[in-house]
Amino acid sequence: MKAHPDLLENNSQFEKHVVPLAPGLWTATGYAASNIHMVEGAASVTIIDTTESTKAAENILAEFRKLTDKPIGRIIYTHSHRDHISGATVFAEGRDIPILASAGFQSDLVNVDATRIAPNAALGRRTQAQFGIGLSPEDRVSLGCGPGDRPMQGLGAGSLEPTERVEANRAIDLDGITAELIMAPGETDDHMALWFPEARVLIPGDNWYHAFPNLYAIRGTPYRDFAAWANTLTMLADLGAEVMAPGHTQPVFGADAVREVLTTTRDAILHVMRETALGMDAGRSLDDIVDALTLPPELASKPWLGEFYGKLGWSARAFAAGTLGWYDGNPTHLGTLSSRTRAEEMARLAGGIDALAKAAETTDNLQWRLELCDHLIALGHPAEALKADTMTALAETEINATARNTYLWEAKRLREAQDA
């Protein structure tokens, strides 16, 4: 299966190695969807985040054990997303060690599961689609935030509840090394960053990684507060870090580089907010706002703002819905046509179902072809194979890994349903 060359090239961000950040500080990247950081104190080590699976955590622990055999004294979670907490049992090794997280720990993903009143089946299916669970390694070339090919044994299996919830910013002694725990709402409300003032190392969690930020995750997520995320990026930039080790992708070295990636990512978020707000104020449709939305040249040229993970258009829709709700201001959209009624009207306009099918087969516009396929399927006309082929064609040119994976995953599902 072909893939967008820029998406393939971005896999250099998932190089598999343990990177020294400063004396006593390391980050393991490329072993899992997310990174694990280790801090070596006088007589014990601290583990920051634990990846998405027990197998990946075991692999990383084996690498860390080549550096030190000191016992693991504590675990710290930067936030509650499952790709950061699911290897904790591997590091606790059956002992009752402290596990620290912010007081707000329990963000969108975990919360949805716990309440049992949310559409869990939809979330589960869409999560599988976004991360291409079940796709071949050749098709799943990237997760956008991590390597497509990584161990899946013990996926989501090894999380442990925090034993200590941090209420507000404070310093902590990690067995001789001082870290500041900083409340940093952004990708989730419950984010906690770590700042090592002596080594000038920053661990921002998922508030920064080498990709346009995932302001809206297509697996499904409540509104992520754009303004809070932008403010947090300013606050983190002002720390003056010389090294930054994010929750995904490679560490950034050099004070100027760290400041630049943080402030330009903030500027990209503010740009989406501004353009969406101006468009809505001018009464433009969301489709037109999304269609015209690009980053200004000075931001578009930054490789870390490539849409490998988050996407500008999806972010604009999320910002509009998060601030004004679903109604877009056009009274046409106050009423509803069922899919079937709309499809019947489309077929009538086209001159019948066969003419509609012909239009779907002959148009060069792949997005339009998908929409026509949906009308045909609503009418019971077999267009599943054409829809699957069209999604596959879109996947091959898509720079966004979560869109690519979703197109391929849903295409596979459609073909399997046909074969059954």
Ligand SMILES: [Zn+2]
């Ligand atoms: Zn993450």
